[in-house]
Structures are given as C-alpha cells and as structure tokens.
Amino acid sequence: MDLDGLRSAVQRQLDAILAHHAGLLAAVGDDGGSLVEPVAKLVRGGKRLRAAFAYWGFLGAGGEPQDVGGDDALVSLPTSLELFQAAALIHDDVMDASDTRRGQPAVHRQFAALHRVQGWMGDDAHFGAAGAILAGDLCLTWSDAALAGGGLPPDALARVRPVFDEMRTQLMAGQYLDMLTQALPLELSGHGAFETAIARSRRVICFKSAKYSVEHPLLMGAALADAPQGLRTSYSSYGLALGEAFQLRDDVLGVYGDPRQTGKPAGDDLREGKRTVLVLLALQAADPAAEAALRAGIGDPVLDAAGVERLRTIIEDTGARSAVERMIDEAVARSRDALATSQVTAEARAALGELIDAATARTA
Amino acid sequence: MDLDGLRSAVQRQLDAILAHHAGLLAAVGDDGGSLVEPVAKLVRGGKRLRAAFAYWGFLGAGGEPQDVGGDDALVSLPTSLELFQAAALIHDDVMDASDTRRGQPAVHRQFAALHRVQGWMGDDAHFGAAGAILAGDLCLTWSDAALAGGGLPPDALARVRPVFDEMRTQLMAGQYLDMLTQALPLELSGHGAFETAIARSRRVICFKSAKYSVEHPLLMGAALADAPQGLRTSYSSYGLALGEAFQLRDDVLGVYGDPRQTGKPAGDDLREGKRTVLVLLALQAADPAAEAALRAGIGDPVLDAAGVERLRTIIEDTGARSAVERMIDEAVARSRDALATSQVTAEARAALGELIDAATARTA
Numbered sequence: 001m002d003l004d005g006l007r008s009a010v011q012r013q014l015d016a017i018l019a020h021h022a023g024l025l026a027a028v029g030d031d032g033g034s035l036v037e038p039v040a041k042l043v044r045g046g047k048r049l050r051a052a053f054a055y056w057g058f059l060g061a062g063g064e065p066q067d068v069g070g071d072d073a074l075v076s077l078p079t080s081l082e083l084f085q086a087a088a089l090i091h092d093d094v095m096d097a098s099d100t101r102r103g104q105p106a107v108h109r110q111f112a113a114l115h116r117v118q119g120w121m122g123d124d125a126h127f128g129a130a131g132a133i134l135a136g137d138l139c140l141t142w143s144d145a146a147l148a149g150g151g152l153p154p155d156a157l158a159r160v161r162p163v164f165d166e167m168r169t170q171l172m173a174g175q176y177l178d179m180l181t182q183a184l185p186l187e188l189s190g191h192g193a194f195e196t197a198i199a200r201s202r203r204v205i206c207f208k209s210a211k212y213s214v215e216h217p218l219l220m221g222a223a224l225a226d227a228p229q230g231l232r233t234s235y236s237s238y239g240l241a242l243g244e245a246f247q248l249r250d251d252v253l254g255v256y257g258d259p260r261q262t263g264k265p266a267g268d269d270l271r272e273g274k275r276t277v278l279v280l281l282a283l284q285a286a287d288p289a290a291e292a293a294l295r296a297g298i299g300d301p302v303l304d305a306a307g308v309e310r311l312r313t314i315i316e317d318t319g320a321r322s323a324v325e326r327m328i329d330e331a332v333a334r335s336r337d338a339l340a341t342s343q344v345t346a347e348a349r350a351a352l353g354e355l356i357d358a359a360t361a362r363t364a
Numbered sequence: 365m366d367l368d369g370l371r372s373a374v375q376r377q378l379d380a381i382l383a384h385h386a387g388l389l390a391a392v393g394d395d396g397g398s399l400v401e402p403v404a405k406l407v408r409g410g411k412r413l414r415a416a417f418a419y420w421g422f423l424g425a426g427g428e429p430q431d432v433g434g435d436d437a438l439v440s441l442p443t444s445l446e447l448f449q450a451a452a453l454i455h456d457d458v459m460d461a462s463d464t465r466r467g468q469p470a471v472h473r474q475f476a477a478l479h480r481v482q483g484w485m486g487d488d489a490h491f492g493a494a495g496a497i498l499a500g501d502l503c504l505t506w507s508d509a510a511l512a513g514g515g516l517p518p519d520a521l522a523r524v525r526p527v528f529d530e531m532r533t534q535l536m537a538g539q540y541l542d543m544l545t546q547a548l549p550l551e552l553s554g555h556g557a558f559e560t561a562i563a564r565s566r567r568v569i570c571f572k573s574a575k576y577s578v579e580h581p582l583l584m585g586a587a588l589a590d591a592p593q594g595l596r597t598s599y600s601s602y603g604l605a606l607g608e609a610f611q612l613r614d615d616v617l618g619v620y621g622d623p624r625q626t627g628k629p630a631g632d633d634l635r636e637g638k639r640t641v642l643v644l645l646a647l648q649a650a651d652p653a654a655e656a657a658l659r660a661g662i663g664d665p666v667l668d669a670a671g672v673e674r675l676r677t678i679i680e681d682t683g684a685r686s687a688v689e690r691m692i693d694e695a696v697a698r699s700r701d702a703l704a705t706s707q708v709t710a711e712a713r714a715a716l717g718e719l720i721d722a723a724t725a726r727t728a
Contacts, residue, residue, distance in 0.1 A: 021533050028537035028571045035540045091501060095494035120547035130459035130543055133497060134536045137455060140501060141532040144508040148525055154518035161512055168505040169385050172498045173392035176399045179494055183484035207392045 001071070003351070003358075006055050006078065007048050009071070013079040014043050017146055021138070034114060038107045039135050043086050045102035045263070049246075049359055050085055050217045051078030053239070056355070057221020060348030061231055068224055069151045076150020077160065077224060080143045081217055087139035088171060088212075094132045095179065096272055103263035108132035152224070159223040167216035174207030181275060186283070186295075194284050201277050202244070209250070210243025214359070234342030238335050238352065245331035246359040248324050251276035255312060256321070261363050267308030273299025277327070282320035290314045332360055365435070367715070367722075370419050370442065371412050373435070377443040378407050381510055385502070398478060402471045403499050407450050409466035409627070413610075413723055414449055414581045415442030417603070420719070421585020424712030425595055432588055433515040440514020441524065441588060444507045445581055451503035452535060452576075458496045459543065460636055467627035472496035516588070523587040531580035538571030545639055550647070550659075558648050565641050566608075573614070574607025578723070598706030602699050602716065609695035610723040612688050615640035619676060620685070625727050631672030637663025641691070646684035654678050696724055 001009065018040050025032030054077050058068075065074045092098075093106035100106060105113065112128025120127065147164065148157070181200055188194045218235040227235075253262050254269030255278060262268075269276065283294055297303055297311045315321055339352055365373065382404050389396030418441050422432075429438045456462075457470035464470060469477065476492025484491065511528065512521070545564055552558045582599040591599075617626050618633030619642060626632075633640065647658055661667055661675045679685055703716055 024530055024533045025537045028534055029541055029567060031541055031544050032537050035537060087501075091497050095497060097490070115547065118547075120544075121549060122547050126461075127543065127547060129493070131540065133455050133459060133500075134540050134543075136497075136501075137451070137504060138533060138536050140504050141508070141529070141536075144505070144512075145525070145529045148508075148512065148521075149529070157512075157518075161509070165505070165509045165513070166388055169388045169502060170392055172502050172505075173389045173396050173399060176495065176498050177393055177395055179491065179498075180395050180484075183479065183482075183486050183491060185485060203393060 001055075003048070003052055003354075006051060006075070009075045010048060010051050010079050010082055011044070013072075013075055013146065013150075014082065017079070017083070017142055018043070021142060035131070035135060035138070038110045038131075039086065039090075039139060041104060041110075042089065042102065042107060043082060043139075045104075046082065046085065047358065048078070048082060049355065050081040050213060052351075052355055052358075053214055053217035054078045054081055054221040054224075056348045056351045057218035057227075057235060058225045059221075060235075060342075060344035060352065061222050061225035061227035062345055063221070063225030063227075068156045069153055073151035073153075074224075076146055076152060077220060079150065080147035080164075081220070083139050083143035083146055084168065087136045087143060088175075090132050090136035090139060092175065094129050094136075095175070098264075098268070098272065100264045100268070106132075107135050111135075156224055156226075159226060160220050163216060163220045163223050167212060167220070170207050170216075171212045174204060174209075174212065178204045178208055182273065186275065188280070188283055194280070197275070197280050198277060201275060201280055205244055205247045205277070206240065209247035210240050212243075213246055214243035215239030228343075231343050234338055234344070237338035238342065241331045241335035241338060242356055242359060245328045245335065245356075248277060248328045248331065249360045249362075251278045252321065252324055252328075255315065258363065266305065267303065267311070270298055270308055270311050271301055271303045278315065278320055278324045281323050282315040282318045285318040285320060286314065290318065328360060332356060365419075367412070367416055367718075370415060370439070373439045374412060374415050374443050374446055375408070377436075377439055377510065377514075378446060381443070381447070381506055382407070385506060399495070399499060399502070402474045402495075403450065403454075403503060405468060405474075406453065406466065406471060407446060407503075409468075410446065410449065411722065412442070412446060413719065414445040414577060416715075416719055416722075417578055417581035418442045418445055418585040418588075420712045420715045421582035421591075421599060422589045423585075424599075424706075424708035424716065425586050425589035425591035426709055427585070427589030427591075432520045433517055437515035437517075438588075440510055440516060441584060443514065444511035444528075445584070447503050447507035447510055448532065451500045451507060452539075454496050454500035454503060456539065458493050458500075459539070462628075462632070462636065464628045464632070470496075471499050475499075520588055520590075523590060524584050527580060527584045527587050531576060531584070534571050534580075535576045538568060538573075538576065542568045542572055546637065550639065552644070552647055558644070561639070561644050562641060565639055565644055569608055569611045569641070570604065573611035574604045576607075577610055578607035579603030592707075595707050598702055598708070601702035602706065605695045605699035605702060606720055606723060609692045609699065609720075612641060612692045612695065613724045613726075615642045616685065616688055616692075619679065622727065630669065631667065631675070634662055634672055634675050635665055635667045642679065642684055642688045645687050646679040646682045649682040649684060650678065654682065692724060696720060 022036050025036055065071045068074055089101055090107045093101055094108045098106050099109055108128040111131030112124040115124040115127040188197055215236055218239045222232050222235055259266050283291055286294055293314055297307055335356055386400050429435045432438055453465055454471045457465055458472045462470050463473055472492040475495030476488040479488040479491040579600055582603045586596050586599055623630050647655055650658055657678055661671055699720055
C-alpha cells in the first residue's frame, strides 16, 4: 500500500467510525447531526503524515500485517492517530482563538456561525467554544475507540498502549507549555535571556510537534511490530530531527505561506503572536526601529495585509528567515543520516525518505 | 468490599495514575505540575456513585473478581469512570461558566487565578479556559488508559468497550442537547409548548444524567460479568428511573441546597439559568406577576442572596417543588420495583438499594 492507498484506507475507516457514532448520537435526538458535521468535514482534510509515520514505522521494522490481524487492523492505528489529531486541532483552535483550519472556518467558528444563523440566545462565541470542546472530546474518545476496537490482537495493542498514552499526555503538556510561553513577557535583552527564550521555544517544538507528529507515531508502529531497541532509537533520531524541521517549516509557512496551500490566512501566525524561533531570531537581530515595528505588529489581531507584508520584509531583512532555512536544512540532514544508518527495510527507507520531503516542502 | 472500601481502592488507583502521568509531564518541564494539580484536587472529591454502580453491576451479576484478573483489575473500571467524570465536570464548568465545583473554585477558575497571581500577559479568563480544556483532555485520556491498562483480561475488556464507547458519545450529545436547549427562547404559552419543553428537559436528563450516571456504569459492570440480557434489562429499568430521580434531586439541591453540602453557592442553578423541570413547572404554574419575577431573576448572573431567596419562595409557592418531590418519589419507587424483581445477588440487592438512598438524599 502506498501513501495514497493508505490515505484511502484511513478515510474509509474514518467514515465508518463517524457513521457508527452518528447512530449513537441519533438516539439522543435530531440535533446530534450538527455536532458531528464539523468533525466529518475536518477529518476529510489533512496530509495524513502521522498516519504514514505509524504505518511505515510498522513496516520498516519488518512487521507483517497478517501478524497483527491483517491490513484493516493495521490501519486502525493510523486512523486512531488522525482522530486524535482532529481532537488536538479542534481544541487548539479554541485555545488560540484561530479562525481557520484546513481552508475552512475553525470548528468553534462553525458552531458560532450556526448560533448566529439560527438566531439563538446567548453569546455566539461562547456557544462556539462549547460546541468545539464537545466535538474535540468526541474525537478524543473516538480515537481510542478506533484503536481498541480496530481488530489488533491484545498483545499487539498492549505493546502500543504505553506509547499512545505517553504521546497523548505529553502533547497536552506541550500545549500547556506553549500557552505559558505566550503568557510570559518577551524579554530578550538580559543576560542569557535570548538563549533561554530560544531553548523554551525549541522545547515547545519538541513536545508539541516533533514527538507528537513524527517520533511517537513511528514508535507506535515500531511497538506494534515489536521492533528491537536499536531500530526504535534510530526512529527517535530520525523523528525528532524531522519533527523539528517540520515545525520550523510550519513556522516559516505561518508567516510566508500561500493561503491556498496552508489553508490559513496569510500571516496568521503573526496575528496570533506566536513566539516561533523565526520571530525570536528576527527580534534578536533587528535594529531598534525594526524591533519596535515587530513588537508593535506581532500579536496584533487586526493586522491587515499591508501590515503582514511589512513584517515579512522586516523579518526577511534581519536574516532570520534564511537562518531558519539553514536550521531546517541541518535538521533534515540529521534526519536523513539517522535513516541511512538505521536497520529499516529497503521499502520503508524509501518511503520515510519521501516523507522527509513531504513534511518539509516549501509549499504546504 | 463495602462502599468505603471501594472508595479507598479507587483513590489509591487514582493516586497511582496521577503519579505515573506526572512523571510523563515532568519530562516536558517544571510547569507540568501546575497542569496536574487542579486535577488531583478535583479527583479527591466526589461521592463515587458511578464507581459504585459499576462495581455492584458486576457483583450483582454474580461476577467473581478472580475471573477478571482480581480485585485491582475489577477496580480499574470504577477508577476509569471517576476520571471520565472528572473530565466531564472540568469541561462542563468551562461551558457553563461555573465558578465552583466540589467546594473549590472550578478548574478553569483555578488556572485563571494562577494567571492573575503570576501577573502573566493576556486575558486571565481565556488562559483559565484553555488550561481547563487541556486538564479535561488529560482526564479523558487517563480514563481510557486506566481501563485499558488496569489488568482486565482482553475478552472482558472487549465486552465492556462498546458500553464505554456509547456512554462517552451519548454524554457529549446530551451536553450538546443541553446547550441547544439553553439557547432556544423559552416559549411556554403556545399549543403544546409546555409539554415540548418538559419533554426536552427530560431528554436532557436521560442522556446527560440518567444513562451516564447510573445506567451505563451498571451496564459496564454487567458486561464485565458477561451478565444475561434479562439482568441487563433490569439494570436499565433500575438505572434510568434512579438516574432521573438523581437528576431531579440535583435540580432541587441546585435551588434549595445547602452550599456546605452541595459544594456550590446557594441558588447557583438559578444564576446559570438552567431550564430544569423544577423551573419549567414553576413557570407553568406561576401567575403573571410571579412568572415575570422568575423570568427576570433566572439566568441573572449577578443575582444576590436576597434574589435567590425570593425566587425560592416563588417556586415553592407555585407548588413546583412539591411536584418535583413527587416525581422523585415516583421514580424512586420505579427504581425499587425494578430492583426487587431483578435477578441480582442478595448482597448487591442490598447495596443497590442503599445507593438509591445515597443518590437521592435530600442533603447532597
């Protein structure tokens, strides 16, 4: 099964899980449909990178589908990860007050719009957030239902469970660390302050993105295949380096990306005031006038297109963008090295190599 | 094991699960502690009713702990339910903007207070909600981890899973139905409008409370014991009737309860504008002056103690309180009948009888 085949198989399982649970929701009343619809729309999108890492993590360790209940059972792991990702995105968008996701209004904005269209009582934004909390909760529980009920044999499931558990707990902690980081004053001038800020930003990357998006899915596939420790260590090296490159690329796209490709408005990360490595490097290298302009514009929720363009130019001129591109190149090289020296199967080596390109491409 | 023994056993498992996950959080950084602390405080409270229903649902069906991996494995089901309940409460309090839970500030209020005390940047209420979303997500995943990793044999787990899944999905749908209900205009004067409103309120009770608090925990215990269909049907009759009585009692306590016993401020349900059966009956029976006073006061977030006292008297005078007490008595009687004619073991019959008293006592 190639990546397209995997994507189709995952989508079929997602459709089946949503249909099953829509039945459970229908027992509650006709209104259940409006709860599941935004979820169904969201899970039709996405690049399925986590699904692919879990899948190739398994095959790369020499795992045989028939040893874990067959192809459908194997695909239940990627499917579960995609549902978990949907839950994380839905709740993250509430926490970040994001407007857009995967080219559509964020789930909480969809519920708020429904509230307005229907002319319901109360605050539409509060209704939207509440609906999205519930929709995310549903995805979280459907994620573990997909894994537990996907046909994997008990011993295989028992091997995967601790990694699944660690992934879920550490992602929440990474998101919390991100929240805390955004809430701290951005002080870069004191002794060691810049280094501390960069270290903190990289720790957020590690837990909110690198482990969650690449390393843990690979390790879940490895656990399913009962892979030897040496291969798991290689997966971690490959995964953490690639995950870092993936997040740094995402940060660049958050400022410079084309909305048609990112599915988010141009410069959205600037409006949200995200303290990415890109932004920190720009602030550090900026002259006083440029720094003042950056501090005034970053985090301004009503920053317009001209303002975004201005900030883009300033960041580019500080050299921060090319510095981040070099960091991406360096992380990609570390990832390729880890893959080259690992004991994965030949087919998986090729697939995981292509996933480096897919995860770090300059177009989203 | 009696109820106190079960409570201790559940608390030991909760402590162990929190300690294990605090270790995973510590890997992310020192800040993880502030994420788990409000959860630890919350799960030390509660009456453990759901835990008890699951436990007695198992024993009442003749289940033997040694057949499902021993006492600790059996207790993992009640523990999982208590963690799920913690998740539901944390997220529900965000959605309802509640201030207090189990005698302490609601989890989102604790995060908001931390934000203020630390003098962090940004909006403290938004930070509080975001922290509570993450804390609730952690409880959801820990609930699943407690059940999956609690030592129950795979075949037993496979029997419990579908009920667990149904419970979680239908609770979210019940909460959504509750949100929708609060957002609709309260129109009681049209033809059949009152009956429609009451039917809707009872449907919320059924899914948000009766099934979730009593029926599903019992059925999970029954599934664990591989109980015959006849007993499951009895459990459903007992559970739905008792669950309805439990929620109606909760509604009465939400208006008339003693804060020292409910753990919530006096009249909190009135301030939140909950459309309980109690409130609907009062509105229906009120004369125009009383109805106007009810409509003005219910849902007023700054309603003071004197206002609460005034509304209490009006509701009492309409006869709604005694009508709800009669409904509770009638539901309790149905529950007792179902228990009396069921095929449960003698010991479980006694315990489930006592749980009727515990769940519907006039003091919280």
